[in-house]
Amino acid sequence: MTETTTNTRIAEIVQSNDVVLFMKGSPLFPQCGFSSRAVAILERLGVEYASVDVLQDMEIRNGIKAFSDWPTIPQLYVKGEFVGGSDIMMEMFEAGELEQLVTEAGVARA
Amino acid sequence: MAMVAEDIAAMIRGALPDADVTITDLAGDGDHYAAHVVSPAFRGMSRVAQHKAVYAALGGRMGGVLHALQLTTAVPTSDV
Numbered sequence: 001m002t003e004t005t006t007n008t009r010i011a012e013i014v015q016s017n018d019v020v021l022f023m024k025g026s027p028l029f030p031q032c033g034f035s036s037r038a039v040a041i042l043e044r045l046g047v048e049y050a051s052v053d054v055l056q057d058m059e060i061r062n063g064i065k066a067f068s069d070w071p072t073i074p075q076l077y078v079k080g081e082f083v084g085g086s087d088i089m090m091e092m093f094e095a096g097e098l099e100q101l102v103t104e105a106g107v108a109r110a
Numbered sequence: 111m112a113m114v115a116e117d118i119a120a121m122i123r124g125a126l127p128d129a130d131v132t133i134t135d136l137a138g139d140g141d142h143y144a145a146h147v148v149s150p151a152f153r154g155m156s157r158v159a160q161h162k163a164v165y166a167a168l169g170g171r172m173g174g175v176l177h178a179l180q181l182t183t184a185v186p187t188s189d190v
Contacts, residue, residue, distance in 0.1 A: 033178075070158075071165055071173035087181050088157045 006063035014077040018107040019049035022064050023074040027051055034086040038074040041086075041093045048108040079105045113175055115143060118168070125167030126151055136180070144180040152185045 025031030054061035129149035
């Protein structure tokens, strides 16, 4: 699969989900401490979110890093916009900014 | 291959000379670090842009040899 096709696939995923987390593993069984932390933050926030397990898809695992020019996973997108990785999620959560972001974006609550 | 804390700090300071860099070895195994970077250069930048500036300083090692680097960034709270 070409790089362009992968980019299109990723773009479709982030456009069609208000909140989507690209992570290692699943929310129930995260395969990395950083992904686990990202899931915990979203659960605390109480929003509905989609997740993509990059370990199941090498194209997306590599493509997502180029897509956002961000070297690590997890990656959070809200309303098609890249928000950050788990460190930024934690900083924003603690500052109340993540709550503000999802409220202003009008995303569904879980 | 792991990186030592001093190398990480030196690379960040190399790209951000004004930065105050604190590296903590989280697990004592030379592989899991937390970096706190405070720089006036971050003023007016989004968090994502601040983190990208640090990742750029690490020259592509982030996500590679540096898997486990927790990063927090900030602008100095005062100019003293």
